[in-house]
Amino acid sequence: MAASVLTAPSAARAADAGTAAATGFQVRDGRLLDANGGDFVMRGVNHAHAWYASTTPKALKDVKALGANTVRVVLATGDRWTRNDTADVAAVVDRCRQNRLVCVLEAHDTTGYGEQAGAVTLDRAVDYWIGVQSALKGQEKYVVLNIGNEPHGNSGYTAWTSDTSAAISRLRTAGFTHTLMVDAPNWGQDWSFTMRDNAQRVFSADPARNTVFSIHMYGVFDTAAEVRDYLNRFVSARLPLVVGEFGHDHSDGNPDEDAIMAAAEELGLGYLGWSWSGNGGGVEYLDMAVGFDPSRLSPWGERIFHGPNGIKATSREASVYSGGGGDTTAPTAPGTPTASDVRSGSVTLGWAASTDDTAVTAYDVVRLDGTAETRVATSTANSATVTGLTPSTAYSFAVYARDAAGNRSARSAPLAVTTAPGQAAGACAVTYRVNEWSGGFNADVTVRNTGTAAVRGWQLDFAFPGDQTVRSSWNAKVVQQGTRVRATPEPWTDTIPAGGSVSFGISASFTGVNGAPTAFTLDGAPCAGG
Template sequence: MRRTLLTLSAVLLTAVASIMVYVQPSSAATGLHVSGTKIVEANGQEFVMRGVNHPHVWYTGQTSSFANIKALGANTVRVVLGSGKRWGPSTDVASVISLCKQNKLICVLEAHDTTGYGEEGAAASLDEAVNYWISQKSALAGQENYVVINIGNEPIGNTNAAQWIDATANAVKKMRANGFEHLLMVDAPNWGQDWQYVMRDNAQTVLDADTRHNTVLSIHMYSVFNTAAGIVDYLNRFQAKGWPLVIGEFGWRFNSGEVDDETIVAEARARGIGYLAWSWSGNSDPILDMTLGFDPNQLTTWGKRIFEGPNGIKATAKEATIFGGTTTPTPTPTPTPNPQDCSATYKVVGQWAGGFQAEVRVTAGSSAIKGWTVTWTYANGQVVTNAWNATVSGSGSSVTARNMSYNGNLAAGAGTTFGFLGSWNGSNSVPTPSCTAV
């Protein structure tokens, strides 16, 4: 009996030891990895992607683009590669990684051939994309501090979008079974835009498929995301579930029906979410080009918005510490007064138990302006519930209001007002708003 007990004790100790070996702390991850909803480096320092997409597979001679993208402030570049099914094959992965490292850019590598699979007849499957990554493993091994593998671009179209769940989970499993330790990125179905909410509602299955627990989800935001309310709701749902997310592609509001890029970058900054705008140059539809002919000295309107905007790359990007970047957050610079700035005043025009109505007046400065953004922070937990004459979004206690298409242009000294309803509990103190002309 004593011998049996000793044997049982030994078995139990062995089982406990195996569990202890299996459950490793997140600090044991290799290179870039997921920690909660965030991406962090091997040293635990948070890394927030701020960069653009570069269509390398179609313009392999544009190698100077890596240095030019870095010079404009980016800390990440998402590089378009081909598996050989439709484009490529890209066999220059080692050279691409070297260009990223030389220019102190984190490299997100993506196989573009999977775009629209199931609806686009020529598209590669995610399994075929994994086979491509396996063929390039020698170039990728040991680069976990510098490289994120985006398994396949927009891997499922609008036909049977639900197949994304198993296809993506199996692709992640196959990557891990073949020894890849890298941070993996997976795109949503519906050509990346997830308008049927397959990723939004089922991503846990994919995350659970990763034995390394090192996968980040990626949403592409174009015309499906043309309102602030839709963008905020989508991001809120991922945040509430504790899922890691980046905005892997997005365009800009070049007309009223297109993506609300201003809300995207503002919300990304407030939430610490990475974003990678599409794209540097070379689009068949040049409205999405950030530069003319890959020339960094000729930024387009879109390029200026993404690099020079108040929530753009120059204002918010922080270099990865693996390249020597600072390990402490860079303080937000105080805006320099500009004669084109505007001012804003906030007043409560009605209040009742638990609710109130407020009005904000925006006034242009000494010069005419073409648009405005007003921000303020509530001190007592107030929440905006409905607004008019402005697009209003919130993140915690911070609120951002942007002009509508009809009230953004203001002559020097001219003004406009917008209003909203809100809720309060205990106190309804009046915040001090700030206004920026755009």
């Protein structure tokens, strides 16, 4: 949590993770699996044990009764707050196990390092974990180790990549085989995209390839477009991500909690809300339970536990707590997909449903490129629309099924499909307007369809003339490689009617002169200026 939220009273995968006997949580193909090899999706809350240790036994029992499968527990290294020693850590883990909860343990003293007075380094957090290691050995099935909370503020955050990689290396050298969780910089919110853009490098620095990334979503993530863009980038890169903290409101802006919970459920990503109770410093509204009383849930508590895509409706207990590992039977493979509504920038796929002894909860559509896979859509129905495709291009798609226990089916047979040709040259016009300030700007982009047919699943390409970097977008998904920029629609901006238009926005930084792009192409065809 950001400052003052709480006040105190070897280079290869170990053996082959796909076939080796699991000793604890593991990451495989961008997913977090439990020790039985089942997909595990965190649904839970944060609890401030470091300041409210006497409430912990009841708090864990209460959040479990409300449906949580995970609790993220605040611990102190002794540098800023009173140290939670080995015996205390062992007791916390034991309480988690008694309540059949997965325990994410985090060292809080690193919060805002480089900006917050008294905050310590990730290296110092590693010293702490080594000091309490005896309480954690043998608990790999039940414990995820969150190395340090929000380990950089808004100063010096460029060191996050090297600092995090070094911390992972030290823990592995010390003999920790747990799944590790690493928080983003910028008080956890990664507005600089330092974690997003360097996640693969950090993941590869872990010789066990067993690291999960954690984003904290507060005021930076105040639109559905920003939430979905961030989460989807990790999913597309097949890197494991959890929303380790978020709230329904915050002093730095109003996060879109509905979008966070909906997108996490759609993509099969974990989330951990902040926090059960005990907030101070002006953000007491983030308490889910008033005075640690589960019978007095706040509006935020009601929302996260009982609302749409909430904990009660979506949480599944870790199979390590079920006798014999619970349901380990995978669904059957979905039927070979078929294509309909093939457009220049998108295609709609359908497939015969899987069968399962419980229930199929989601289907994952993947794009195949040789032996590589990229997940491009997730659907609870046996159909999905894939967008962001290049006109007149051949693609191959396949589908997996997942069930309520987290088991994943074999892959369906692949489907080859070629997208339709792009828009005719000159049948579009683009207007690009800028609101600029020192070092940054917002751009409003309007795309007009001057042709006689609607354009669906569109793709707009252009190039920046200078040193400009996209930070976020809304009403479209925007990606950048070098100076090249590509925008593809959100579901609500998917169609540009004949004679109509759609608009989207970009927030970006720049150095030097902030020149405007001079050429745009829609589905590969040049557009006129606005």
